[in-house]
Amino acid sequence: MGSALEEMGTVISTFEGPTTVVFSFVVGSKNVRKGQFVQVEAEDGLVLGSVSEITRANRYFESAESVAEYERSSPMSTNFPTTDWEYIIANVRVHGMFKGGLMIRSTFPVAPGIKVHSADEELLKKFLHFEENGLFLGTLANHKLEAKVNLNKLLQKHLAILAMSGSGKSYLASVLIEELMERKAEKGRMGIVIIDSHGEYAGFRSSQYGKSVSIVDGKKIRIPLRKIAPALLFTWMPDASSQQKRELEKIMLELKKDGEQTHNSYGLSELVEKINASENLDKKSKPALLGWVGEIRSLKLVGKEEYPKIGELVKPGCASVVDLSGIDGEKKKQVIVSYVAKKLFSMRKKEKIAPFVLMLEEAHNYAPEKMTRKVALAKGAIETIAREGRKFGASLCLISQRPVHLSVTALSQCNTNIILRVTNPNDIKRIGESCEGIDDAMLSSITTLRVGEALLVGEATGSPVFIKVRQKKSSWIPKGQDLEEIARKFEEAIVKKKTEVEAFL
Ligand SMILES: Nc1ncnc2c1ncn2[C@@H]1O[C@H](COP(=O)(O)OP(=O)(O)OP(=O)(O)O)[C@@H](O)[C@H]1O
Ligand SMILES: [Mg+2]
Structure with missing residues (x-):
């Protein structure tokens, strides 16, 4: 040898x-x-x-x-x-x-x-612990060896991809998605669900992987009213009195009972009818409640039926991209993520769907460590999967540029970390605390990594190693990344408009 x-x-x-x-x-x-x-x-x-x-x-x-x-x-x-x-x-x-x-x-x-x-x-x-049939993420720095990691070791106990903005997190996530989609059925495949905050993954649909990819437009997502707890509705009614809340709770309970008896689904229209018919609401309360329900209706989130069917998001070897880029409200995104995560996990526990990995971009927004003023409606659901998911084949891939703001509970459950360039001292400190087996020399190397270079550490590797992330096989134009391009197009559009107006005159 x-x-x-x-x-x-x-x-x-x-x-x-x-x-x-x-x-x-x-x-x-x-x-x-x-x-x-x-x-x-x-x-x-x-x-x-x-x-x-x-x-x-x-x-x-x-x-x-x-x-x-x-x-x-x-x-x-x-x-x-x-x-x-x-x-x-x-x-x-x-x-x-x-x-x-x-x-x-x-x-x-x-x-x-x-x-x-x-x-x-x-x-x-x-x-x-690399293996021939493993997921090919990149090559070892200074060697020709391909970093092919075992699926179990990488995902069963959750993965975190951490790095500052622009260092290649989403690129690496795409490489991982490709590998998961390319797996043969006999090796065991997972379903992939991506919470895509910036519409970066929609391009997969037009790539060679298109057949295995479905895109969900976040604006069309509907959560059935029967799945919404009154407490969640109250978060949109900051001024409601406790008496008004009690009444609404009662009405929702009645709706639920009616629905169960008649097997009919119900939505906000049915809720409005019930409020109108209520005899317990005083003159002021009725219009107030109706007003709030009107506001909730304008969110275009609560409906009669579930869309998309959450169970259908998970198909072995396929990816579902939940594109939240068109949604403005932070809270609305959180409600969606919370609903999707909870439902996926409960269906997985009952073995109604295949094992899955939920990939969460901007994970620090959905599972923040501190909840100062901001609501964190999805945090509980994500932490539950982090703690209990491995027993049921429910994995998380948390992607974040601010590890220091990410829930410690969730991050500490991620037994594999892939860290690309990070320079913020607070983030470095958190990474040092949460990753076992990482020493000071490695932490300082993290600050000097180039785009696409990463430290792989944890369960998926016998020892922490630096890798160069492999080239993506799929290609598409990333959405609005080049500032020059955006600026040029903006000006071109103005000129075009002007000439059109002039031609008209
Ligand atoms: N391994 C790589 N090989 C080649 N190019 C890469 C690689 N990783 C990243 N890039 C390029 O670097 C740029 C930034 O990558 P990417 O969008 O993945 O960063 P990010 O960490 O997700 O940033 P953000 O936090 O802003 O989402 C992209 O243009 C991408 O194509
Ligand atoms: Mg990104």
Whole structure:
């Protein structure tokens, strides 16, 4: 195995090591990079580690005084063989040792003088728990190894995709959706439901995956009145008196009873009829209640029948995009997300629908940590899936650019995290607290990642690793992302209008 692998250098004896957890080697290859995995043949087995830091040194340049002195006349390199004296030292963190096909804890240091090689990719694959049939998310940084993660490990205990705006969260989510749609039935497929806050995923419909994708226009979503608790209606009636609320509650109960007896569904019109017919409401209360119900009607959310049928959103290997981009009210979006999440989970518990993953863009809006003034109507439903979903095949993929505002309960249940570039110190801190196995060096690397580069950490990988997210296979024009384009089109439209008016005159 070792002969085909590139030689990286020679283990040296230093003050710190070699120990069972760290060693250093003097670099003999141009290809050594921070984060790279290396292996060393030791007495007890094959030791696997990764380069944690690299130092470059040169005796010629050690004394600031003499460097300054020499460089005043001419560069030192013209008079001395300075490049011959340069050497590079790489520090390695030991991950473990392979012995008899198993990864065990390293119990004896590697020997100084021994050669270090680039890690064998089969070995690495085993160590990282990647598998041939896994979901292909990208390639390992510094290696050709494909990061193909096990579906169970990635999703069963929930996934969080965290990063600042513009670093590639939605792109990665699209890659994941492609992988889920491409799975063969015999491997086990899930249904995918995407809560699409900005209408970014609708393009899937016109891609090669179109047949497996359905789009739900958020403006057409209707929740049947019978599924709406009076308490929720009250949130739209801030000025209602407790007596008025009690009456409305009674009327809703009556409607429910009637509905159950006659098997007829009912909506706001039926509610209005009941209010009109009520004899318990005084002169002021009746028009007030009717006024509020009118306002609720204008939301265009509450109806007689459910649309879309929530159960139909989940089909194995297919994706349903719930496009909320056309909806203005934050509260209305929350009511929708709450309803969809609750219903999906309850149907899944009864095994009426396939296992599913609910992908939630802007997750911090729906499951916020703090509820200052803002309502958080969907938080309970999301936290319930986060806590109990894994037992029933109900998974969450929380996507957020503000991890610090995301519910700690929900985030801590996400056993796999994929983190792209993050620079905000508060967000970094939260990520450090919520992700097990992430160290300070990794946290600081997160701030320097480029678009599409990510740290994969948690259940889905044997060890935290940096990956480059693979290219998306589907392509479509992203909606309104290019500011120049938007500005140009806006002006063009004005000019066009003007010429049209002039032509008319
Ligand atoms: N892996 C990648 N390869 C190539 N291009 C990418 C990759 N990831 C992201 N991009 C590009 O970078 C831009 C931003 O990506 P994306 O929209 O996914 O960011 P985001 O994190 O979802 O941002 P926001 O928080 O604003 O939603 C897009 O134009 C996208 O095409
Ligand atoms: Mg996005």
